Amino acid sequence: MPKKLISLIALLVTVQFLSSGTTRQARAQAPAAPYPVAAPLDQYLIPERTSEIELARSAAPASISDGAEVLVLSQQGYTTAVKGSNGFVCLVERSWAKSTDDPEFWNPKVQAPHCLNAPAAKTYLPIVLLKTKLVLAGKSKMEIAQTLKAALDKKELPTLEPNAMCYMMSKQRYLSDDDTHWHPHMMWYVPGDATQSWGANLAGVPTIAGNVPEDRMTIFLLRVGHWSDGTLAPQDTH
Template identity: 45%
Template structure:
């Protein structure tokens, strides 16, 4: 496994975390976490909602993000700050949108601008919303996972849609403590089982991949209701404002 990869965590999750994504891959199973528990809630909030809206919209080119719905993080989770009309949803993911075994899961520094397309808005954003609600309520990782598992078991969360993807092209995001890894990229949330089907990790391929729930790939056995999401990442040559990105800095 390559030591460093950007993922969505959140938005993620978010990135992805959903990433997430959201966010970033690391050899987490062999590293001590610098953030063993959740920080005080205020450290995850942005003082100026307008700044959070601007950061969220900077995830994608203005031609996309200006007509997107925007969510901002409040004390009880994400709230709608602007209603869009193109089906996209932009938000700023925090560390808890990333894989549950990511060392920076509880980092209060993470600000991952993410703009999800309509398919991801319908099937990934609900995951991010539930994660944020649980985190802001002070729930543990185990409690968050149990809630997600139960939500899928009872069909309270929708299945992952084909074509779900998101833009993470903001110059102003903070994705990880590990140096210059804030590169512009696109993420694709899939149910693909073998990353080789996309050429991920092949010599000369720009495609990277990471399991959505756990970097270590093997999720706990009692979490079998969670869909086996595999996130693919492809670097973009420019930031959302059209300026060139220095791809050699990553």
């Protein structure tokens, strides 16, 4: 703060007092974090097993998802509901697949169907399964972040394999409160901070990239023009 401004505030004692009161009132009226703690587990579960299977499979075209293994979430964690034959694994990720510093980490509305190819199922999925195990054990976000860091440091989690990717082309999904459905897309998982390697996020480049330091990976995202059922997707740029 400039010295002149500090001197002025020091002289205007009354104004300073009123300003402090206004600041306290503003803080009192500031909205609280939308999802400060975990909701009861049943709010994250999908009651009908068949509904969760269908939602998971909707992540990819039927030519892929019909032959994929399908996982569903229960109070014991993710379990195999349908055995697969093509190496893909479909599941509905919940909010805790996000980084622990994400404000919607505990959002029970999040249901994000993914269909992972074999490299992603082998090397990305273990991160999701570990977080799920910790959530079901009642761990806090801090404890989850610490345990994940330790597991990565000790190489207890596999290194991401080349070509690890997934389909996210479901119409029936809830990604976040701001981007409920967004666009159908495909994602690639790459070790470390590799955001510059594809020229992503630049004008005229169709690829979006985001570094996820907590998971020690970069996610590359490419929009596609249709949903998994073949219908056309919105063409706006949001």
